[in-house]
Amino acid sequence: MRDPYTILGVSKGASAADIKAAYRKLAKKLHPDANKHDAKAASRFSELNAAYEIVGDDDKRKAFDRGEIDAEGKPRFRGFEGAQPGGGFGQGGGPGGANFESFSFGTDGFQRRGAGAGPGAGGFEDLLRGMFGGRASPGGGARGHFNQFEAEDFGAQAGGQDLIAELTVTLPEAAAGTQARVHLPTGKEVEVKIPAGITTGQQIRLKGQGYAGPSGRAGDAIITITVAPHPVFKVDGDDLRIELPITLYEAVLGAKVRVPTLDGAVELAIPPDTNAGRTFRLKGKGLKVKGGAKGAHGDLFVTVRVVLPDKTSDELKELAKKLRDASPYDPRKDLG
Numbered sequence: 107m108r109d110p111y112t113i114l115g116v117s118k119g120a121s122a123a124d125i126k127a128a129y130r131k132l133a134k135k136l137h138p139d140a141n142k143h144d145a146k147a148a149s150r151f152s153e154l155n156a157a158y159e160i161v162g163d164d165d166k167r168k169a170f171d172r173g174e175i176d177a178e179g180k181p182r183f184r185g186f187e188g189a190q191p192g193g194g195f196g197q198g199g200g201p202g203g204a205n206f207e208s209f210s211f212g213t214d215g216f217q218r219r220g221a222g223a224g225p226g227a228g229g230f231e232d233l234l235r236g237m238f239g240g241r242a243s244p245g246g247g248a249r250g251h252f253n254q255f256e257a258e259d260f261g262a263q264a265g266g267q268d269l270i271a272e273l274t275v276t277l278p279e280a281a282a283g284t285q286a287r288v289h290l291p292t293g294k295e296v297e298v299k300i301p302a303g304i305t306t307g308q309q310i311r312l313k314g315q316g317y318a319g320p321s322g323r324a325g326d327a328i329i330t331i332t333v334a335p336h337p338v339f340k341v342d343g344d345d346l347r348i349e350l351p352i353t354l355y356e357a358v359l360g361a362k363v364r365v366p367t368l369d370g371a372v373e374l375a376i377p378p379d380t381n382a383g384r385t386f387r388l389k390g391k392g393l394k395v396k397g398g399a400k401g402a403h404g405d406l407f408v409t410v411r412v413v414l415p416d417k418t419s420d421e422l423k424e425l426a427k428k429l430r431d432a433s434p435y436d437p438r439k440d441l442g
Contacts, residue, residue: 110157110170110177118171122164129158137267139317142292266325267317273298273310273329277336280304281368281393290315290327298329303394305341306333338366344404345392351413352376365408367391374408382412 111118114128132154134140141147160179161167169175176182273288283302289295298310308331316325333341340347350365360378364371367388374386385407392404415422 108153108157108177110160113153113157114161116161122162125158125161129154129162134267137317137319139267139292139319266314266319266321266323268325269316269327271327271329272332273300274332274334275300275304276334277339277341278368280331280333288329292317296327300331303396304331304333305396306331339368339406341393342407344395346404346406348406348408350374350408350410352380352410354412354414356380357382357410357412365406367406368393376410380410382410385409 111120114125114132116125116128120128133151136147136151136154138147138151156178159166160170160175160177166175166179170177173182269291271288271290273286275284275286279286279300281302283304284300286298286300287295288298292315294315296312296315298312300310310329310331312327312329314324315327318324338348346368348365350363352361352363355361356363356376357380358378360380361376362373363376365374365388369391372388372391374388386409388406388408390403391406395402395404
């Protein structure tokens with residue numbers, strides 16, 4: 107196996123906190139559930155776990171740095187101070203050779219067995235400690251097994267990772283609420299209930315629809331909502347705004363005109379001599395008020411805009427000339 111420091115991307119002088127942070131970052135990136143189409147993801151994730159088992163544990167890291175174990179955590183004996191009676195090898199060289207320890211490596215990692223070990227007897231301590239606060243990994247920390255993770259490592263549920271998805275809805279759907287289907291990065295398609303009054307940037311959490319972790323428990327799916335721009339209405343908080351085109355004669359003579367709303371068209375009375383830019387308020391025709399009383403809605407503000415016909419007739423031009431000559435006025439007199 108490669109050098110564990112290299113695998114984790116840290117220097118040999120890195121602090122324990124830096125090593126833990128590097129591991130968490132890489133674990134999220136390399137987790138097999140996040141790389142379902144990568145055949146080598148599992149082996150890279152296993153290699154990462156094995157590296158962290160060495161340098162993420164204080165005792166193992168010291169043993170590795172001293173050359174007592176290799177990158178796989180196996181013992182690397184570089185010599186013994188003397189053979190003891192019965193075929194055992196002594197360590198510490200106690201008087202009479204009575205003090206000795208032996209070591210083995212297997213599925214339970216390093217095991218230390220002492221026989222009459224007295225003061226000053228050296229050797230390895232139990233090198234297996236679990237990740238993140240001393241919890242042991244499945245299989246006693248044997249190389250190739252996944253370590254356990256804290257809830258913060260892979261999402262709201264221990265062992266699982268949250269996934270992020272986006273969903274765009276129309277303004278009428280956001281205003282009234284709807285059911286929509288969203289395709290998740292996991293390949294699954296789920297139905298999402300969109301509550302009435304939702305706005306751009308709000309999120310919906312689907313429990314248990316995220317990535318599954320080593321324990322089999324899944325995180326959540328977090329759906330970020332975007333409300334698509336509407337061709338007619340503009341959103342202003344809980345209110346809506348609309349520009350309403352009216353004719354020249356409707357502005358001069360007054361009229362009743364139909365105004366679209368999210369609930370259907372309503373009739374608006376335009377009084378005579380209405381100037382372009384005048385705004386009318388239709389109460390309760392806006393969006394649902396967030397945190398307001400039940401059934402409370404914002405308003406719809408209608409701003410009129412006088413629009414001439416696509417092609418001005420000769421009669422209208424002659425009338426305009428007569429008005430200009432007979433009743434001239436300056437609408438810009440207050441501008442200075």
